[in-house]
Amino acid sequence: MSIPMSSPKPSRREQWKRTTQLVSILLRIYALTWQQARWGLLGTAVCRLMLALIPLVNMYLVTHLVNAVTEVITAGAELNTVLIILGMQTGLSIASAAIRSLEQMIMAALKLRIQAYIEEKMAEKSTRLPLVYFDRSDYFDSFHRAMGSQHSLILFDNSFMIIQSSITVIGYFTIVVSFHWLLAVGLLIFVIPSLVVNMRIGEQRFMQMINQTAIARRVSYLYNLLIGREAAKEIRLFGLSSHLIDQWRTSFMLNAKQKLKLERKGIAMNWGVDSFNNIVSSSLIIGLAWLGTKGRLSIGQYVALTEAFNSVNSQLMSISNNLSFMYQNVLYAQELFTFLDTPEEHSQQSAHALPLAKPLRQGIDIRDLSFQYPNQPFPTLHQVNLHIPPGCKIAIVGDNGAGKSTLAKCILGLYSASEGSVEYDGVNILDLDPAELRKRVTAVFQDFVRFQSTVRDNIGFGALDRLSDNSWLEVAASKSGADEIIESLPMQFDTMLGPMFDGGRELSQGQWQKIAISRAYFRDAELVVLDEPTASMDPMTEAAIFENFLQIAEGKTTLLISHRLGICKAVDLIIVMKHGRIVEQGTHEQLLRLGGEYEQMYQIQSKWYDSETAAV
């Protein structure tokens, strides 16, 4: 879908291909607008048609008015005709203003409708894309460009303007041609230079937008960092404000200078076009005066034609501007459609997703699984093999960066294997319906979300269909120990959490964690993944959570990622990971006997706990 723009001199074939692509984008926009707002579109078309005819009627009235006024002055005729024509002109102006207002109202509604539709589609698309896209900078570039291209869809407005102006101009041409064909040729000369200049500038603006996307994103990233909550503490603590503002200013100015250069070029070129048009316009008026000397024009016709020239000039400028805007908007719209056409998650496109037994019979098998992040030079997981029987409790341990969280995300189906497979009951995860799979799994991640919303939402988002079921909410809250926190809140489950909105109660890190764990429990899933859920909790709370966890995990397949090895004694299987591989697996006793990585980690931690106890 993306149109190659970099080659300075495209071949004829490339030009043809590019033109057909642009036309197909244009047709797609028309189809979309028609589908979304056909009555608005029809209403606008009718208004624009009437507005196109009004100047022609006015020209007719001006001719008669000037002639009638001349009669009054030179031959002492009655004022009646003048008054009647003036009355008609006033009526025409009022009608014209009313139609214009109506058209503006329809257009405002139409634009909002299209904007809502596009924003919804973009949000839908973002949530349906595979998670791995969010690790790619080109995805963010594409999203940023698509966001900035939304306005381009109102190019139907440009088309209407062009049609409206064209009808008026054709009317004027028909009248002008009846006086002398050379006058009509002169009128045509107006349009060509301004069209060429505007299209060139439009294309350069678009290319600039493409080239500046990455840096424009950095500018907005730095700005949001400066004004946002996330970095507020550290900016103050480390005194980063001036440094970050300097960085932001440098990036901003880099973009601004390039933009300014192009604007200057555009303004200078338009000045050239304006001067040229003034010369053409003066020549035409001289031509009119010459026709007058030949006795082929009345004063009224002379005045009306001069007005017509000025009007045609502005109408032709409007056509040329709208054509170039249309061209520019089609180029932008291409970015939007490129984003909207990005392929989604595997099975969402397939109607042949395979069913899954409930509960699982054979469990989960990971076969020769390798996974590489798009922005990493080497795979993060190498040839991982693991069998997880149904109902088995597994702890995954290992150094920082060993690949524990990545493995969990592959098992949850959030990342697709680069090589090998994850199978549920022998069915490749890629052949399962993602929506169906997600109903069967639940997780708490290290970087869980703090929804700036009610407690009910924060827990209930785990299973939307039970959002208003208080008894389920209470059970989920008590399992994680969040019930005590909720009890102390002014409106219990309906209390707003987080500082972002009025009346929101901020919680401590550990309290938020309990809420996030409740959310995971709220979904009654077969596979529960807890990725370091207790990192911010005090040891007493941690012990309680683990105890609870094991109790409620009875019968469920559970995967626990933790650096604290205390829990490992109570699980069925411990997996030790190092540099993206499983290096050891077994029970606590088996691994201690093995005397390998696990035993070393365990000894270090027990010494640490022992010395803590000794110190106390």
Ligand SMILES: Nc1ncnc2c1ncn2[C@@H]1O[C@H](COP(=O)(O)OP(=O)(O)OP(=O)(O)O)[C@@H](O)[C@H]1O
């Ligand atoms: N979103 C990402 N994009 C690129 N690389 C990533 C991403 N997330 C993790 N990695 C890389 O993958 C490797 C494994 O990360 P992972 O988070 O799976 O490790 P972990 O064992 O869970 O670590 P920790 O104990 O610190 O949480 C790391 O070297 C990291 O650099």
